[in-house]
Amino acid sequence: MATITAPIFLLLHLLLLLSLRPFLPIATATATTTTTTATTSSGPQSPYLSPTTLFQNYQNMRTNFMIFIYNPSKSFTFQNPAASLFYSSLLKSPFLTQDPNEAHLFFVRFSPDMSKRSLARLVRDLRINHPYWNRTLGADHFFVSPAGIDYSSDRNVLELKKNSVQISVFPVTSGNFIPHKDITLPPLNPSALVISAAPENASTTTFLGYLKWDGKTELNLVEELKKDGDFLIATERESLYHVGNVKNSKFCLLFYSGDVAWMVEAMALGCVPVVIVDRPIQDLPLMDVLRWSDLGLLVAARGGAKRLKEVLNDVSEEKYSGMRGMASAASKHLVWNEEPQPLDAFHMVIYQLWLRRHTIRYARREY
Structure with missing residues (x-):
């Protein structure tokens, strides 16, 4: 058998790869194209999938x-x-x-x-x-x-x-x-109806995460979080200083099966939402409009407090700043008004x- 030299071998290898391209999974190619288009058309600081459209x-x-x-x-x-x-x-x-x-x-x-x-x-x-x-x-x-x-x-x-x-x-x-x-x-969320002030500087935050807890959802995880000083847990009866707690926290924790009504309020005040859920969810509001993947995080509860903290700490300051700004901008479209206003939740x-x-x-x- 004749020996194939390196240049010829590389050429044959390249031709083989090109011949296989039509058989690449369509879903993979489509997903790549969609992601690129969204990133290019929306810009890095836009909360919208396609603002022009x-x-x-x-x-x-x-x-x-x-x-x-x-x-x-x-x-x-x-x-x-x-x-x-x-x-x-x-x-x-x-x-x-x-x-x-x-x-x-x-x-x-x-x-x-x-x-x-x-x-x-x-x-x-x-x-x-x-x-x-x-x-x-x-x-x-x-x-x-x-x-x-x-x-x-x-x-x-x-x-x-x-x-x-x-x-x-x-x-x-x-x-x-x-x-x-x-x-x-x-x-x-009635309190979200009156929020109009811009969020305060993120450097003033005291806690990594804040949770307004209903006293029953994911008890084991909450007990773990209570032992960590980086997290603030407040029950419904202890939420007198709720707005201050939101402003003093980088991330606001929300259980998918619990009280999520204050999510919009948190976003408006500059607290990045973290939905804790053990399965993929596709029912977030305005899924056709907002780039939720850049506005907040989905974290599984089964990983416990340790995994949750790792995920939050892995968010760079640059990425967090962008998420915070986009979440605040997006919140305006999630607010209900007694008399509908342009681009509000009703519209x-x-x-x-x-x-x-x-x-x-x-x-x-x-x-």
């Missing part, structure tokens, strides 16, 4: 978006504050139309405690009495369910669940959430609905 589309939405609301079978109220404020704001908004033929989306409103049987009957009536549901099998419809609805064997409820846009309240701990289709409302949720207005219109079928 956002603000251009937002103006189009303000001018053109139309929503038709079906009349409910009976009056009802939402007990959840964020869902209630979204609902009341929508009813008073300029996005409503009385002409269903000019609507982009259709709002199916029903009580959160409606039974599965009643919900199935509601969708069946829409199918029979209105022509709009069958055009898309409900894909251009949306509904509000604070905790989300689960799957059902009934065809009508199943179409509502799989095709229509569900609006829930973050976090949807039940798991009744379909990423890239469903939307979550930022939780309403950004409507914007996410606007992004979902393009649907596949299936052929009409008879049932």
